[in-house]
Every structure is written in structure tokens, then in C-alpha cells.
Amino acid sequence: MGVEVRNITKSFGDFKALDDVSLRVEAGELVALLGPSGSGKTTLLRIIAGLETPDAGSGPVFFRGVRVDKQKVNERGVGFVFQHYALFRHMTVFDNIAFGMTVKPRKERLSKIEIREKVRALLHMIQLDNYAERYPSQLSGGQRQRVALARALAVEPHALLLDEPFGALDAKVRVELRTWLRRLHDEIHLTSVFVTHDQDEALELADRVAVMNSGKIEQVGTPDEVFHHPKTPFVMKFLGQVNQFRGRLESGRVWVGAHSGLASQCETGDKESITSINAGSVMVFVRPHDFDIAIQPRQERCSIPATVVRVRSAGNVVHVEMVTDTGDPLNVETSHQERDELKIEPGSHYFMIPRNLRIFPADTAGDYSNQVAGL
Amino acid sequence: MTNSSQQSAAIGDRFDYRAHRYAVMRATTESGWARFALIGSSCAFMALFLLVPLVCVFFEAFAEGFVGFCKALTTKATGNAIRMTLIATFIAVPLNIVFGMIASWCIGKFQFLGKGILISLIDIPFAISPIIVGLLFVFLFGSSSILGKWLFEHNIRILYATPSIVLVTIFVTFPFVVRELIPVMESQGAEEEQAARVLGANGWQIFWRVTLPNVKWALLYGVVLCNARAMGEFGAAVVVARNSIKTNTLPLHINALYQSYESGAAPFAVATLLATIAIVTLIVKTLLEIKIRSSEKKDDD
Numbered sequence: 001m002g003v004e005v006r007n008i009t010k011s012f013g014d015f016k017a018l019d020d021v022s023l024r025v026e027a028g029e030l031v032a033l034l035g036p037s038g039s040g041k042t043t044l045l046r047i048i049a050g051l052e053t054p055d056a057g058s059g060p061v062f063f064r065g066v067r068v069d070k071q072k073v074n075e076r077g078v079g080f081v082f083q084h085y086a087l088f089r090h091m092t093v094f095d096n097i098a099f100g101m102t103v104k105p106r107k108e109r110l111s112k113i114e115i116r117e118k119v120r121a122l123l124h125m126i127q128l129d130n131y132a133e134r135y136p137s138q139l140s141g142g143q144r145q146r147v148a149l150a151r152a153l154a155v156e157p158h159a160l161l162l163d164e165p166f167g168a169l170d171a172k173v174r175v176e177l178r179t180w181l182r183r184l185h186d187e188i189h190l191t192s193v194f195v196t197h198d199q200d201e202a203l204e205l206a207d208r209v210a211v212m213n214s215g216k217i218e219q220v221g222t223p224d225e226v227f228h229h230p231k232t233p234f235v236m237k238f239l240g241q242v243n244q245f246r247g248r249l250e251s252g253r254v255w256v257g258a259h260s261g262l263a264s265q266c267e268t269g270d271k272e273s274i275t276s277i278n279a280g281s282v283m284v285f286v287r288p289h290d291f292d293i294a295i296q297p298r299q300e301r302c303s304i305p306a307t308v309v310r311v312r313s314a315g316n317v318v319h320v321e322m323v324t325d326t327g328d329p330l331n332v333e334t335s336h337q338e339r340d341e342l343k344i345e346p347g348s349h350y351f352m353i354p355r356n357l358r359i360f361p362a363d364t365a366g367d368y369s370n371q372v373a374g375l
Numbered sequence: 376m377t378n379s380s381q382q383s384a385a386i387g388d389r390f391d392y393r394a395h396r397y398a399v400m401r402a403t404t405e406s407g408w409a410r411f412a413l414i415g416s417s418c419a420f421m422a423l424f425l426l427v428p429l430v431c432v433f434f435e436a437f438a439e440g441f442v443g444f445c446k447a448l449t450t451k452a453t454g455n456a457i458r459m460t461l462i463a464t465f466i467a468v469p470l471n472i473v474f475g476m477i478a479s480w481c482i483g484k485f486q487f488l489g490k491g492i493l494i495s496l497i498d499i500p501f502a503i504s505p506i507i508v509g510l511l512f513v514f515l516f517g518s519s520s521i522l523g524k525w526l527f528e529h530n531i532r533i534l535y536a537t538p539s540i541v542l543v544t545i546f547v548t549f550p551f552v553v554r555e556l557i558p559v560m561e562s563q564g565a566e567e568e569q570a571a572r573v574l575g576a577n578g579w580q581i582f583w584r585v586t587l588p589n590v591k592w593a594l595l596y597g598v599v600l601c602n603a604r605a606m607g608e609f610g611a612a613v614v615v616a617r618n619s620i621k622t623n624t625l626p627l628h629i630n631a632l633y634q635s636y637e638s639g640a641a642p643f644a645v646a647t648l649l650a651t652i653a654i655v656t657l658i659v660k661t662l663l664e665i666k667i668r669s670s671e672k673k674d675d676d
Binding site for chain 2: 049050051073074075076077078079080082084086087088089090091099100103104151152155
């Protein structure tokens with residue numbers, strides 16, 4: 001086991017940043033804490049590092065099976081990469097990376113030659129061999145980020161914690177660095193946790209993703225699990241665009257408007273099976289790419305009648321903005337081929353048949369006023 | 376990454392910033408006579424009120440020739456005054472450094488209740504006239520106060536002796552270092568210290584290797600100002616020193632010489648010492664400002 005926290009609660013005044021959160025990160029795993037700002041993800045990361053103290057009554061923190069929550073930050077042996085890097089501005093890149101090794105007590109400290117060798121090796125790893133004598137102000141954002149990473153790795157930490165590691169970088173560098181970090185992790189297999197609000201980053205980089213909302217972890221799972229099998233409406237809405245409708249569940253059938261499909265074809269969250277959801281009002285979620293576009297309603301399937309408002313071609317997909325006959329907006333993604341075959345253009349009327357339909361009891365689905373989340 | 380920076384460098388080469396700035400300046404500047412009037416009047420003002428008096432001091436100092444100048448500087452009273460000024464300064468400035476570092480660290484890096492009140496308290500010496508400060512110490516340690524009586528009974532002399540000079544010097548120079556450091560500490564935040572802590576450094580190591588190097592220029596700037604103020608202090612010292620040769624500092628000594636009329640060039644000769652310190656202070660201060668600005672610019676990149 002790499003890192004484990006149990007039942008962590010943290011309040012700032014009246015605001016509950018974390019509410020009874022538990023998380024287990026296996027050794028060598030790369031886990032993303034994904035959530036909107038204010039969801040508590042950074043607070044959780046800082047509590048793991050020891051930079052924040054959880055509220056009294058919170059559970060323990062373990063590193064490699066050893067309880068560390070009574071240890072101070074400087075005794076825990078974590079590598080922490082700050083969002084704005086926090087490099088020592090008056091030190092060269094070399095001294096920055098060597099810092100953690102030089103502050104060790106004399107007995108544990110490596111010799112000067114060993115430290116120099118190690119810094120050289122780390123500089124090589126981050127592809128900045130010739131930058132040892134530069135100052136942080138002379139580096140680009142991506143280079144600073146890598147120096148911060150090397151500095152954290154130099155002390156051979158039990159775990160690597162990264163706070164929005166790519167947040168301050170421009171789009172291109174961000175993608176490059178993301179790929180590089182994933183490769184690096186595959187080489188050194190250090191238990192790592194990183195915080196991000198960018199779903200692409202989390203899904204692409206992490207072995208597992210913990211989706212956080214309002215101080216709680218909504219779901220932990222592989223990128224595929226959280227994306228394709230979200231357990232809560234929040235996860236559904238936060239990871240990618242989604243259309244949200246009011247529906248009814250009656251005698252084994254799901255009704256959206258005038259047409260219904262078998263409820264057994266629907267997916268549900270983890271807390272309830274389809275049979276346990278009480279009949280009545282439900283929230284229905286469909287991702288924009290999960291629609292069949294048909295001229296006629298289909299038997300035994302939910303068929304939502306809607307009219308095309310706008311068609312936007314965006315690279316290899318076509319976004320179709322529609323409005324349902326009941327007046328709700330509907331977003332659909334389709335291919336250029338399908339658009340041409342069906343002659344989709346503003347004003348034409350279709351029946352939209354969800355291929356993948358997910359229902360949640362109405363009382364858990366949160367804000368209904370926003371029919372289309374993620375826009 | 377390197378590509379884009381090369382690109383922007385190439386654009387920078389092609390675009391002549393200096394010509395551009397000159398063109399902007401030309402377009403937004405005032406007419407010739409307006410510029411001449413403004414610049415000319417400021418220069419005349421500077422010369423009349425700052426330069427002429429300074430030259431006068433040096434001129435007067437040598438009115439009785441070089442021998443007279445040296446004689447005035449080598450009297451016992453002058454020696455005593457120099458000694459007293461140095462004692463007060465060498466106690467007040469280090470105490471200010473220690474206090475300034477601690478206070479600005481607390482104020483700049485942490486949030487706590489009563490922070491505003493603490494800052495106002497630190498500013499008190501800026502707000503109160505030094506004479507009042509002197510009187511305050513006379514009331515505090517004078518024979519009419521309880522403390523004064525207790526000190527008298529135990530034969531401890533504070534008022535009209537070295538300790539009182541040192542105390543008022545500390546009081547009036549109190550805000551100088553801390554006022555310079557607070558903005559720097561605030562702008563730098565606590566992230567570097569946190570990073571050092573995570574990397575395993577203890578408090579002492581963090582202070583010497585991260586906090587202090589980051590504020591060293593601002594600290595030095597504060598020390599220079601504090602030093603100048605400590606050596607030039609007059610108002611508070613004149614009240615607690617009571618014009619005795621033993622307790623006169625340089626400014627008090629100059630005043631005493633000047634008041635005695637028959638001394639001629641002597642007060643001016645001694646005054647050149649303080650004037651020289653002032654000029655050196657100005658030069659060091661300017662150099663430090665350049666240094667601080669360039670290190671701030673580095674952070675902005």
C-alpha cells in the first residue's frame with residue numbers, strides 16, 4: 001500500500017472543505033484528485049503532505065503502512081510540487097535540486113560528490129543538463145515545473161504529491177509535459193497523487209481518478225470506470241458534456257415525453273439498482289455522442305422528438321444544437337457522414353434515440369434548472 | 376517550448392523597442408518651454424535648498440583652515456560625542472534587525488487577529504514628535520514615577536545617562552527595518568518556506584537558507600535608513616541627555632558648540648561628519664534601490 005487516509009474532515013471556519021474523506025492509493029499508482037475549485041482536492045493533498053492539519057476526530061494517514069499523521073511535514077518524506085513551483089528564487093537550478101539533500105542531518109547526509117552526481121543524474125532525467133547554473137527566473141514555465149519535480153524527487157520521497165502540476169502552463173507545453181510525466185512515472189513507479197480540475201488531464205494521465213465534489217469523494221475508479229460508468233449525477237456531469245432530462249419511471253419502463261423504453265436497458269448509479277428506484281420522477285442523462293438520429297420513433301425505445309437549431313462543424317465531429325418538442329435544449333455530436341446522409345440542417349425534425357441512457361432518482365440529481373451541464 | 380521562445384526573441388529583434396519608446400515619448404511630451412520651466416525650476420529648488428546648505432557646511436568647516444578643522448574634530452568632547460553616537464547606533468541597529476525580521480515575518484507571512492493594531496503600534500515612532508518621546512522617557516524613569524523611585528533606590532541610572540540615549544534611539548528607529556521588510560515578505564508569500572519544510576529543512580535552516588536570502592536587500596536598505604536615523608537623532612536625545620559632555624551624541628554636540636558662539640568653525644567641522652554619513656547613506660540607498668528593483672524584475676519574468 002502506498003498512501004492511505006481515513007475519515008479526514010477539515011473545516012475552515014464554517015466552510016467544510018473535507019467531509020469524512022477516505023482514500024487508498026496503492027504502491028506505485030498514479031492517482032488524480034479531480035474536481036471543481038472548492039471541492040477540497042488541494043486541501044486533501046496538503047493534508048496528506050502534512051501542510052494542513054485535519055480537524056480533531058479525523059482518522060489516520062498512512063505512508064507504506066506506517067502511520068504518519070503525528071509526524072511533522074519535514075519528517076514525512078514526501079515530494080511536493082507546488083502549483084507555482086515555489087522554487088528558491090535566489091538559488092541556482094543545481095542548488096534548488098540539491099536543497100533537500102543538503103538539509104539532512106550530518107549523519108544521513110550524502111557527501112558533496114555524491115550530491116553532485118545525483119543532481120547531475122536528475123538534471124539529465126528532466127532534460128536540463130546544461131541549466132545547472134541558471135536561476136529560476138531564467139527558465140520557462142515548463143522548465144521550472146521540471147526543476148520543481150526534480151527537487152521533489154531528489155529526497156527519494158515515499159510519495160510524490162503534485163498540486164495542479166500543469167495549471168500555470170500554456171496548452172502545448174501542458175500536453176508535452178503530461179506525456180513526459182506519464183512516461184517518467186512508468187519508469188520510476190513512485191506512488192503519486194496529483195490534483196487537477198482538468199478532466200482530460202486526469203483521464204489521460206492517471207491510473208485511477210478520484211472525483212471530488214463539495215468536500216467528498218464522489219467516485220474512485222479507472223478513467224474508463226468514471227467516464228463510462230459514473231456512479232453519481234455529479235460525476236456524470238463533471239466528466240464531459242451531458243444532456244439532462246426529466247423522466248418518469250413506471251412499471252419497468254422509462255418515459256421521456258411520450259415515448260418509453262425498457263428500464264432494464266438503462267444504467268444506474270451505484271447506490272441503487274433499477275428495481276430499487278421508486279417509481280415516479282427520475283433524471284435522465286445522455287452524453288451528446290450517445291444518440292441515434294432517426295426519422296421515425298422506434299418501438300420499445302425512448303425517442304425524443306427535437307428540432308435542429310444550429311449545426312457546427314468542429315474538426316472531426318459535428319455539433320448539432322437542437323431543441324426538444326417540450327422546449328429543452330439538446331446537444332448532439334455526430335459524424336460528417338451522418339450529417340450528409342440525413343441532411344441535418346436547421347429546421348429539420350428528428351427523433352433522438354439514446355443508445356446509452358443513465359437514470360438517477362430525481363432527488364439526487366441536483367440542479368435541474370441547468371438542463372445541459374458542462375457547457 | 377524552445378521554439379516559441381526563439382520565435383518571440385526573433386520578433387523582439389526585428390521590433391526596435393527603443394525607437395518605438397522614443398516615438399511614443401515624442402508624441403506625448405510637452406512643448407519645449409514648458410519642459411524647460413519645469414525641469415529648470417526643480418533644479419533651482421534642489422540647488423537652493425539642498426545643495427547650497429550642504430556646500431556651506433563644508434565651506435564653514437574650513438573657515439579657520441585645515442588646522443582649525445582638525446582641532447575641532449579632535450577635542451575630548453567631540454570624541455565623547457562620536458563614542459556616544461556609535462554606542463547608541465550599534466545597540467539600536469542590531470536590535471532593530473532582530474525585531475524587524477521577527478515582526479515582519481509574522482506580519483508578512485501569517486494572518487492573525489490584531490494584525491492591523493500591531494502595524495499601527497509599530498508606526499507610533501513615525502507619528503510622535505521626538506520631543507514627546509524624550510519627555511515620555513523622562514516621565515517614565517524620572518524621580519517622580521514609581522519606576523524612577525525604584526531605580527533610584529537600587530542605584531540604577533537611566534535618565535541623563537547612556538541607557539536613556541540608547542533607549543530613545545531604539546524607540547525612534549523602531550519602524551525602519553520592519554517597514555521595509557513587510558511588503559517584501561508579503562509579496563513573497565510562504566510557499567518557498569513550505570517547499571523547504573517539505574524537503575526536510577528545520578526552522579533554523581529555512582530561516583538562514585530561504586527567508587533571509589530572499590529579503591537581504593530590503594533588510595540592508597532598512598538598516599541603512601535605520602542607521603542614518605539613529606546617528607541623526609536629536610529631538611528625543613536632547614531631552615534625556617540634558618546637555619552634558621558625557622551623554623552628548625554628535626547632533627547634540629554640534630548644537631552645544633553652535634550655541635556657545637565663540638567656537639566659530641567648530642560646529643561646522645563636526646557637522647561635516649554627519650553630512651558625510653548622510654551622503655554615504657544616500658549613495659548606498661540608491662545602489663540598494665537599483666539592486667532591489669532588478670531582483671524584483673527577475674521575479675516577474
